[in-house]
Amino acid sequence: MQNIVGISVVCITLAAYQTAAIATSDVVKGNCIDQTPLPQPVPMNQPSEDVPNEISRFFGVWSNGKWNEKLCTTLAVTSVDAAGNAKAIYSYGTYAGWNIQQPNQFETSGEITNDRLRLETFGNGADVSYWFSDGKLKGTYTRNDNTSYVTLTKIKASN
16 A cells, blocks of 8 residues: 555656656666665656757766776766756765775766766865767766776666
8 A cells, every 4th residue: 555655646746746756676686776875766857848959868867887897876867957057966886995885975966068967076076077978978087187987878767
């Protein structure tokens, strides 16, 4: 009974606010999405019809990639607008080699210009940006003159 009530609430929310939810439990286990915390469900605000494709294609949950093949990461771009403003949830897992012992997530904002999403500078001084190549989201994470690279794939939204 509780599941039915939960599903009803989600359906009402989706209809009322034109919001989609990504259920990460629908993803194949063992991928980075399982190692990077996200709120459940991930609150997604569908782009309006006036948002150009060059901007709206960043919208969604991107995962199953590791910075320098070491640290799992997930990027949930939860909203974008026609001006190129983006809101996102950045998440990462653990990697002992970099002394990252606790997975974490945080909300951030960014701007999409010239086919590139640049997130606000992180609290640790890192500059993070993403762009498309061969249908995947590529990224760089630069801090203290060191750059890490990642390739992410889009996670399918549940219906």
